[in-house]
Amino acid sequence: MFSGFGFIEGTSTEYEWILNCLKEKCEEFRELIKSNQIRSIDANDISGGKGFISKVYKVDITFDHFDTKPFEFIVKIPGLESLNQVLEEEHFPKHHEPNKEQENNGMQLLANIHNNEVKFYQLYSTIPNLKLLKVYGSRQWVINKQEGALIMAYSGQESFSIPLHESMNFEQMSHLIDQIFCLQTYFLLLPDQTWKETFVFPFSPDHLDGMTKLIQHNWNIVKNFVNEEVYVDISDHIDNLISNFKNICTYNTNILINKPHNTKVFVHGDLYMNNILYGKFGNDQQEENDLRIVDWQLVHAGNIGSDIARSLLTGTSPQLRHKMEESILPKFYHNIVLKATAHQVKFEMSWEMFKENYNCHFVEQSLHFLMVVAFTMHQINTSKDSQQLLEIKKKAVGMKLCTGLRDAIAICKKFNQTWISDQH
Incomplete structure (x- = not known):
């Protein structure tokens, strides 16, 4: 059975934090774990075309009862990897390598943008008639201290x-x-x-x-x-x-x-x-x-x-x-x-x-x-x-x-x- 510890591969986002958020904010998940134990958690990077200043992971939680449908959701983690990959593959010219100050400023801008989204969901996720995906958890990005993340409902394969x-x-x-x-x-x-x-x-x-x-x-x-x-x-x-x-x-x-x-x-x-x-x-x-x-x-x-x-x-x-x-x-x-x-x-x-x-x-x-x-x-x-x-x-x-x-x-x-x- 799943121990409840570990991280999404290549990140510092803990499964323990994710599970605690789901238990607190997602009624469907709370109902599932009343009669099921978690067998495994698998996170797959689906960023291609779904985010350029974030990594987007589709996460599947499977249970010990094999007839129980896996619980699916999204974890979005801010970062420049996808953006840099696109710019490189589309041959965007580099005029010069950024110095340390420019790199830090770029990271801080990205952190500010992510934290803006976190703030919006924390304050205004229940605006009447506004069509949003459900958010089960969010964490601000504090550079060199805490990785930012959003846990969101999966919109489905269709x-x-x-x-x-x-x-x-x-x-x-x-x-x-x-x-x-x-x-x-x-x-x-x-x-x-x-x-x-x-x-x-x-x-x-x-x-x-x-x-x-x-x-x-x-x-x-x-x-x-x-x-x-x-x-x-x-x-x-x-x-x-x-x-x-x-x-x-x-x-x-x-x-x-x-x-x-x-x-x-x-x-x-x-x-x-x-x-x-x-x-x-x-x-x-x-x-x-x-x-x-x-x-x-x-x-x-x-x-x-x-x-x-x-x-x-x-x-x-x-x-x-x-x-x-x-x-x-x-x-x-x-x-x-x-x-x-x-x-x-x-x-x-x-x-x-x-x-x-x-x-x-x-x-x-x-x-x-x-x-x-x-x-x-x-x-x-x-x-x-x-x-x-x-x-x-x-x-x-x-x-x-x-x-x-x-x-x-x-x-x-x-x-x-x-x-x-x-x-x-």
Whole structure:
């Protein structure tokens, strides 16, 4: 029988801590161990495509009664191994080896991001109608002292996320927009607004410099698998947009958000399709394609247009996105005004300010889209598809991306031409 001691291989996360968390937080597990003894615990690394700044382990607990179904769950442990592997395999150039201070700063950023997610789950895992996976345990990462970890429900073999080369349909995206509305209005209506100081934007200007290099590298990759006529007429504007990435982010984070009558909302920060799971979750769920939102590491008090722009840009076809921008955005704004008014909460944002928020963040998100391309290409390249199918998938991602960049440039031409101007 299992002794109750030991660690997940290659980590310092103890099985004893995991079992104690399950006993405390998971009723199903408590019922199982009333009539069963644990025979074994097996943890398998399933990180490929499921996390780039974390290792994701699927853990199976088997019992002495062989007719008892194994208990399955997920343990997520933060670290740079998966990210570094992708960057190496996708040939991202290293300009120089980081010194000790830079390494420590990078690790601290990663720890802060993980601890942000831990804090979110500890404080807000029971928001009404917000679709989350159950969390059975969490531990903050204290560098050189304690490894961070999250213990979460397993979403099941049948759960899936829609790959980036495909797109959500109207119903799926509408459901996701409803979740963004649920998240934003919950925090807007809270009597205690200290969450705005608790959850802050995690990246500094120095981090944005490194992101710019990654975006430029990824754009060079994209140009290798999309037809030149798709982007040739806007090529200079795209290069200028990339070089202005830091300026765009700084404007949105420090200037736009602080304009009169603008309002900070609670932002997920990484709502693209890899972080939306579909499936049947739990015995009480009847919908086969219910959703769950995962990876809450980048949550922060931010801009009302950020999550919507990222979701629509990466999650829908350009044709559907254009239609939903016309129909969903006014409805979203109108419903927030109604909700705030009904609860006597001050909300002074005009429709024009709401649309400015969306437009400015759409421009920023078009560049963030470029940032995740390396990871998307890694998922496609490591699949077992034929070369012909690989090329079709890459072109589909490239077309969605280039159309987004074209629309971002059109926004800049109308509202802020400096973002597509050569700043050198």
